[in-house]
Amino acid sequence: MLFLLQTEKPFKLSNYQLGLDYAKKQDALDELSQYRTQFHIPKDKHGNELIYLCGNSLGLQPKSTKSYINQELEDWANLGVEGHTDAKNPWLPYHEFLAEATAKLVGAKPIEVVTMNSLTANLHFMMASFYKPTKERYKILIESDAFPSDKYAVESQLRHHGYDDKEGLILWKPREGEELLNYEDLEAILKTHGNEIALIMIGGVNYYTGQFFDFKRITSLGHSYGCKVGFDCAHGAGNVNLDLHNSGADFAVWCTYKYMNSGPGSLSGCFVHERHAYDKDLNRLTGWWSHNKDTRFNMRHEFDVLPGAEGWQLSNPPILSMAAIKASLDMFNEVGIEKLIKKSKKLTGYFEYLLKDLGEDTIRIITPENPDERGCQLSIQVLKADKSLHDKFTEAGVISDWREPDVIRCAPVPLYNSFEDVYLMVEKMKVILNKN
Ligand SMILES: Cc1ncc(COP(=O)(O)O)c(C=O)c1O
Numbered sequence: 001m002l003f004l005l006q007t008e009k010p011f012k013l014s015n016y017q018l019g020l021d022y023a024k025k026q027d028a029l030d031e032l033s034q035y036r037t038q039f040h041i042p043k044d045k046h047g048n049e050l051i052y053l054c055g056n057s058l059g060l061q062p063k064s065t066k067s068y069i070n071q072e073l074e075d076w077a078n079l080g081v082e083g084h085t086d087a088k089n090p091w092l093p094y095h096e097f098l099a100e101a102t103a104k105l106v107g108a109k110p111i112e113v114v115t116m117n118s119l120t121a122n123l124h125f126m127m128a129s130f131y132k133p134t135k136e137r138y139k140i141l142i143e144s145d146a147f148p149s150d151k152y153a154v155e156s157q158l159r160h161h162g163y164d165d166k167e168g169l170i171l172w173k174p175r176e177g178e179e180l181l182n183y184e185d186l187e188a189i190l191k192t193h194g195n196e197i198a199l200i201m202i203g204g205v206n207y208y209t210g211q212f213f214d215f216k217r218i219t220s221l222g223h224s225y226g227c228k229v230g231f232d233c234a235h236g237a238g239n240v241n242l243d244l245h246n247s248g249a250d251f252a253v254w255c256t257y258k259y260m261n262s263g264p265g266s267l268s269g270c271f272v273h274e275r276h277a278y279d280k281d282l283n284r285l286t287g288w289w290s291h292n293k294d295t296r297f298n299m300r301h302e303f304d305v306l307p308g309a310e311g312w313q314l315s316n317p318p319i320l321s322m323a324a325i326k327a328s329l330d331m332f333n334e335v336g337i338e339k340l341i342k343k344s345k346k347l348t349g350y351f352e353y354l355l356k357d358l359g360e361d362t363i364r365i366i367t368p369e370n371p372d373e374r375g376c377q378l379s380i381q382v383l384k385a386d387k388s389l390h391d392k393f394t395e396a397g398v399i400s401d402w403r404e405p406d407v408i409r410c411a412p413v414p415l416y417n418s419f420e421d422v423y424l425m426v427e428k429m430k431v432i433l434n435k436n
């Protein structure tokens, strides 16, 4: 199925009509095309722009990021400690400046989101509150091919609470010979084990296949059996419509260095559903930044937790990293996630169409075909290939990534990738695979 810019109705054209001229025309018609110029596009040693399709791993740097960070460096140089209150963007409440735009991006209310820590750390902090095992109900359900860090984190939670990490872990697996997960299988697992499962923790968009799960469906199913439900949205934030509040999920976490373009190792985002906002009995690991802002500096005050996701903060945050997040969020706020998703579906649809022309004896796209069940990433299984193939792509100026055993992940990011990028990538693929 191919979505063309001129029409909302999918229809097919010949490959000739969908060539370079077509790609250039779509770029000219694209109302978001000017955003590409607002990013640094990496170049090869001759100064030519690379075809960067790796926003699923590390998003590109907005040109504005430097000035946002420089503002904080200047305020630090000029004000020292007074910057906490007197900086242009005072550091004490800095995380509050991110809440509204973050909430909009992930479909939440400002009280439900906070930016803090790193991703796997936040997953643990969320599990400290939402994984409350009992003798009867202690198991954790996760998708079988979850990102390793998530799997290690849930296994270590099981061990931390004194359970066996194999016996306590339930895996939602694809069917024999398939990669994508099937909801009927999840329903069957819950029918048998629902009363033993304390927590369902799913990678909202799977890092390997790119499958975007139905959060609402998983959450209501989990809740109907009394399980808590959380999502790791590392591959979802800034990429798909997460609609976290309406999903009803108990919590979600994500990183800001992929589709949120906020720099390597940048801070993570965290969502805690509003219904938990004022629950002071919910166990959590806390620090002084979880404490009431009005009395935080009275120091000897008895602990008084902040309402909402802010109440999960521990430490005063790194402002330089937050400044990079602010630069990126300001851009997302200007564009709006709806427009991005609209372009994303067209761009990825075009990419998919061109790839399919390579033939099923060469490649197989393991990402769902339905545009509502994926983001911009396509995971391309290259038959009979090994990593040396990926090296050839890199040499040819295409930045993508390789995931063992045989998958190239490519993510045309609507903020900075073009239809021409996608066209050229497939042309290079044809040369490398001797398909031209
Ligand atoms: C789904 C998922 N979970 C966890 C991680 C690990 O994140 P971090 O190193 O920021 O904790 C990543 C990416 O690295 C990821 O994609």
Ligand SMILES: Nc1ccccc1C(=O)C[C@H](N)C(=O)O
Pocket (backbone or CB within 6 Å): 056, 057, 058, 147, 207, 234, 265
């Ligand atoms: N943060 C990184 C640092 C170094 C190398 C890779 C990463 C990734 O983010 C990998 C990504 N999570 C993935 O889906 O493969």
